Amino acid sequence: MKLKHSIVRFLFGSLSVLLLFFLTGCWSSHEIEELSLGVGMAIDTNKESNSEKMINEKGEGDSKKNMITTTYQLITPEIASSSSKGGGSQKYSYLNISQTGDSILQEVRELSLRTDIPLNATHMKVVVIGDEVAQSFSLQELFDLYLRDNEFRPSCLVVVSKGRASDTLLSKKEGEVPAFRLFGIVDNAYRTTKILPPVSIIKLDGKLQSGSSFLLQNVVSANGQVKFAGAAVIDGKTKKLRGFLNEKELEGITWLTGKGKGGVVKSFDLQSKRMIVYEMESMKSKITPHVRGNNISFDVNIVSKGRLSEHRVDSSTPFENSFLKRAETSTGIAVKQLIDHSIKKMQKDYQVDVSGFGNQLKIDHPHLWEKVKKDWDQIFSEVPIRYNVKITIKGYGASGHYK
Structure with missing residues (x-):
């Protein structure tokens, strides 16, 4: 019995000594x-002025x-x-x-x-x-x-x-x-x-x-x-x-990709021409490529839910369904204008795809992508893009009147 207790004490002591090595910290640490x-x-x-001459220590004559x-x-x-x-x-x-x-x-x-x-x-x-x-x-x-x-x-x-x-x-x-x-x-x-x-x-x-x-x-x-x-x-x-x-063109890209987490859209009521501010709470975008022979086109379906945060329409209240529908319509028009500017910038001005259209084509039509990926930016500049925007106002605050 004593031998058994001695062995246990020996093993416990040896384990304790071994554990000390793990308490020494990082050997390669710096204070x-x-x-x-x-x-x-x-x-x-x-940014070098004429009075500041760069001295090439190696004497290799590298261009400035x-x-x-x-x-x-x-x-x-x-x-x-x-x-x-x-x-x-x-x-x-x-x-x-x-x-x-x-x-x-x-x-x-x-x-x-x-x-x-x-x-x-x-x-x-x-x-x-x-x-x-x-x-x-x-x-x-x-x-x-x-x-x-x-x-x-x-x-x-x-x-x-x-x-x-x-x-x-x-x-x-x-x-x-x-x-x-x-x-x-x-x-x-x-x-x-x-x-x-x-x-x-x-x-x-x-x-x-x-x-x-x-x-x-x-x-x-x-x-x-x-x-x-x-x-x-x-x-x-x-x-x-x-x-x-610019900032508006970037907003259009965000709506195209559906990667926005929050933000506001300012529009104007179609009847009164007064300001309406929509606060986006969620957005989703689905890019669908269509291939017919050698012709490529895209459909983009964008949906967003949010709230009516501010408006200047004196004769309307947020509780009126007719006003909410007008607000949704005017907001959708404003979003489409942002997207229009972004697509024009990508396709006509820069001829580059920075919104993931090519990536979706690669996923849905991988064999076609292998043929067009080398010149995709140039091909993308001529591709038709159709899109639909659906805005849903789910909230309008605690007050139903605006004076």
Whole structure:
């Protein structure tokens, strides 16, 4: 009996010793005081004045047109400490540092010559691409490093800036971190149809590999403030920026794809010509391709339910069925106008499919898709698109009268 208890005690003691090895933490960890956390990055063309001469250290004579300027937004231990104490002359909660070169990786390494705390990109939230660099370089080239480097988190948001991307990483609001601000705006998609579903680095890789054209959220900046304003059109063949959709055209794309989570549509009553505001609570879109011989066409059926949130029609009340039907009709007309503008922009102006028509054709007619996918954008520009919009108002608030 004693022998049995001794064996049990021995095994228990050995297990306890083994468990101690699992309590030592991460052997490869670094103290937070030893890190400079990168939270945002902007990629621009080289903005070099005549008085600033680039010196090619290798003497290889690389063209300056291949130079890009990368701006990193950092949160250093000193900044975090100063901000948390709220004292001193510290105004900003971030530090922006820029580096110019023709190799992004080399630029990152060059930062080691300017700061004693190396860049850590595992907490990177957003990458902003300037429109000039997106027109000059393929996104496949620009993101080659980030798709290979496991230090960059694949969930990092990617957006395009109309203007200098580095300007979007500026703020005049004390204590605000611009990268966090950009990343947070995406969460407002439930309130508007003007925000695209977020495109992360890993999703961007899939879009680039597909060879299809696609959209990235566009952001504009001025005086330290930013706004999501439309979308950037990325050409599937060149992987470069083709142009921009304005906010209304982006709304039309959202209705075509049925990916909106919330938003409002302003229309005008057909009788009184007074304003009506419809608040969308749900939307669905079904794209149906039709193939007859060599002819391709599409039908799009869009349904949405929502509420009457505001109107200026003095002689009507929301409880009247006749008024609700007029409101549904006027809202449907307004949605169709948004879609009309978007289709014209895609088919006539840019000749690209960024609404998923090709993807639905691929699903329903895979053999045909293999024949047309190479020239799909050009073929799409001539394809007939018919669509139907059905709006249903399910609510109109607590008051039945408007005075």
